[in-house]
Amino acid sequence: MSLDVNRRNFLKLIFTTTSAAAVSGLLPHWPAEALSRPIMEPVEFTDDGYGYLIDPTMEYYDTAFPTFREWLGLEGLTPRQLKKQLKREERRFEHLISDSGDWDMTEIQAWLDSDLEPEDMGLLEGMSYTPYGPPIEFYEQISPEDSYSIGLTLVEGDHPGSSFAGVQLFNTPRDTNRELQRLGINVVVREG
Structure with a gap:
């Protein structure tokens, strides 16, 4: 072991x-x-x-800070599962999307892969x-x-x-x- x-x-x-x-x-x-x-x-x-x-x-x-994807536990999800999980976390990235009711994954892809800052936690x-x-x-x-x-x-x-x-x-x-x-x-x- x-x-x-x-x-x-x-x-x-x-x-x-x-x-x-x-x-x-x-x-x-x-x-x-x-x-x-x-x-x-x-x-x-x-x-x-x-x-x-x-x-x-x-x-x-x-120190290597985790990405938002890692920190929120969104690794390895299908696009459909990812969008479903992200709907719960919409408040974290609402400043990045054009329409909170109808947003596309391309709008937040860069945010998901960016590193957190200590202030984000x-x-x-x-x-x-x-x-x-x-x-x-x-x-x-x-x-x-x-x-x-x-x-x-x-x-x-x-x-x-x-x-x-x-x-x-x-x-x-x-x-x-x-x-x-x-x-x-x-x-x-x-x-x-």
Whole structure:
């Protein structure tokens, strides 16, 4: 069986593996059967200098945004199915068509194959294509109790009118790493 791992599914994978710190002997009471589990390198997040976590390995400028066709899940449809699905999404492209009651696929073909911009998506989805995205995905996968004990909170719009979202760190990286280790989460936070 082949496991397809991309950047988005990687965080899910780390929760099913053993913490490298635990296996190395830093935790004194680690179950013996855990020693036979595969050891993965921890995911590293960094403080951006303003108290928000980022993925230091992510290059924002190399990000390939999906097309509208991909984002709306319209790939592989017949022309008839495509038009039926697009009738539900007409508000997204009504500025491109001449008559909302009777429009042709040629009017929106270029739009379907154009890349999205972060502004076209919701705030959190748009931020998922930036270095702030992986910490947001991590935050969404842990329980509220764990996020509180780790010292994380999700900030959506840090001031009125803001289009920023990120995970803010309230503990020191040292305290955060200690709590992540205690919880068995294979993530390390470094100072920026």
